[in-house]
Amino acid sequence: MKIPRLLPALPIVAGLLLLGRIGLAADQDVGALVAALFKARNDRALGIVTARVYAEPSRPGAGPAPQASVLIHLVPYSAAFEANLDAVRTGLRDSLGGYTRAVSLVEESRVDFERALVAAGGGALVRSEVTDADGAVRLADIPAGDWLMLAWRESGHLTKRFKRSEQDLKRYPDVPTTTTYSMVTYWRVRVTVSRGETAEVAMNDRNVWMTAPRQEGATSTRPRAPGTGTQKRR
Helix, strand or coil: CCCCCCCCCCCCCHHHHHHHHHHHHCCCCHHHHHHHHHHHHHCCCEEEEEEEEEECCCCCCCCCEECCCCEEEEEECCHHHHHHHHHHHHHCCCCHHHHHHHHHHHHHHHHHHHHHHHHCCCHHHCEEEECCCCCEEEEEEEECEEEEEEEEEEEEEEEEECCCCHHHHHHCCCCCCEEEEEEEEEEEEEEEECCCCEEEEEECHHHCCEEEEEEEEEECCCCCCCCCCCCCCC
16 A cells, blocks of 8 residues: 655645655555564564653753653654655745645644554554653664654744734625634654664754644634724714
């Protein structure tokens, strides 16, 4: 079974699209990915993956600040999945739509890839953890091979209000005037696991892969009814 391809609904320059297609076409069959890792597991060729997420010191002499509650996702490495993620990040700079839809497109790509793994019998290869109070996770019994770690955290719930004239409100009554959103920070790291060894991953402010907003809600302001405006004094 081939990996479902996520077609980005974002304008991307032709050269980058061509590179993405080459990466997708050259990727291994999902079944082959799963078979290779299961063989390593059956041969007891297992390793450990540890990850630590922290913020750089904010002042001289201070230590790094551990980042708890960061979602850590480890999946078999796939060039096609990686190309889909690259296409999303490229779209961030192409349009406002690409910027606001980036988080949902990353999620769609991840879910599609995991469904392909499950369909190929490799659902057990998807590993997820959340960083503890020390900003750390430890994943044991990982079959030797190449993996992709995708980690993310959500922070800040901001509300932005947009001023609209009465004329615009009448012409476009459904256009949101208030939008609530949060910012999602992503890390993406390719990890090679070897038998009997520990692969260590460090994620911090300096190696963030992508940051994009997740819209949580929007409300629109209806135009005022005739006669409800401010009356002039006589």
